[in-house]
Amino acid sequence: MVNLVIMRHGEAQPYAADDSLRQLTPDGQNDVRQMALWLKTVYANLDYVWSSPYLRAQQTAELMLEQQPAECQFKLIPELVPDAAAEAVKAQIDALLLAQPNAKLLLVSHMPLVSFLVESFTEPGQAPIFSTASLTCISYQPGQGGVVQERNRPLALSVLPEI
Known part of the structure; x- marks a missing residue:
């Protein structure tokens, strides 16, 4: 079950x-908005x-929230800035998931942190480059690690054949 989605912000000025x-x-x-609709359609609601x-x-987070239920909680996390340490973020998520094992969470951050977060939650060498507004969906359990289930951008x- 995907319970952790890591996303890079959309294209900025x-x-x-x-x-x-x-x-x-x-x-x-x-x-x-396109990614928010896709995430809502493919995966269950976020907490x-x-x-x-x-x-x-x-x-980016506010636009993603538009496709989530009203109960979905928004929080600013100072450790999600570009040059932050992935392990500090991981510790917060581990604490949340140990307290609420069924919680589903979206993190919105920046390069290079988003790449390091994927690596931190999965395995060394799994640090993908994120284009803007792209995301990685992970099944993760504290203490057991995680597996990338899907990446999308x-x-x-938007690439559909013309009829």
Whole structure:
């Protein structure tokens, strides 16, 4: 069962005086909406959405929440910034899943942290490169490790043949 989804924020503006204040572009918003709908359709509802405090990640999380039930809880996690340590985030998730073994969680963060998180929850050498608005779905149990079940990105969902 997929209980952990790790997502990189959607496409953001290229420049801002403060990197943490960069906003999603219109294309980035559309990509995130597409991923939110896909996630809702393919996997069961989430219980938690945790986001980096950076604006582009918060905007991504808010768009993902639009496709989740009202009970889904949103939380800003200071440790989800780009240069944070994956093990600090993993410790928080382990604590949550030990207390609530059936919880389903989405993390919205940045490169390179999202890659290191996948590696931390699965196995060494499993640190994929994430394009914007892409995600990795993992079945994870604290103390036992995890397995990547699926990876997806907006481009993969939008390539349909013309009739």
